[in-house]
Amino acid sequence: MGGATGMLGGGxxxxxxxxxxxxxANVPLWSIVAALLASALTGVGFGLYPASRAARLDPVEALRYE
Structure with missing residues (x-):
């Protein structure tokens, strides 16, 4: 979402x-695609680790300290 907003704002x-x-001030298409891919890979990369750790937890134990 942030990547798309940034690309629209930059355009x-x-x-x-x-x-x-x-x-x-022309923006080449390849730079738009590269920015979108970098944003998506960053989001997936930094979301995958916490999600995999949370998936291994017992739900009762995880919610006990909330």
């Missing part, structure tokens, strides 16, 4: 910069 900012200033 809007590049569009506004190219409209307001004479500086061309």
């Amino acid at each position: 809007l900012l590049a569009f506004l910069i190219s409209r307001i200033t004479p500086i061309p």
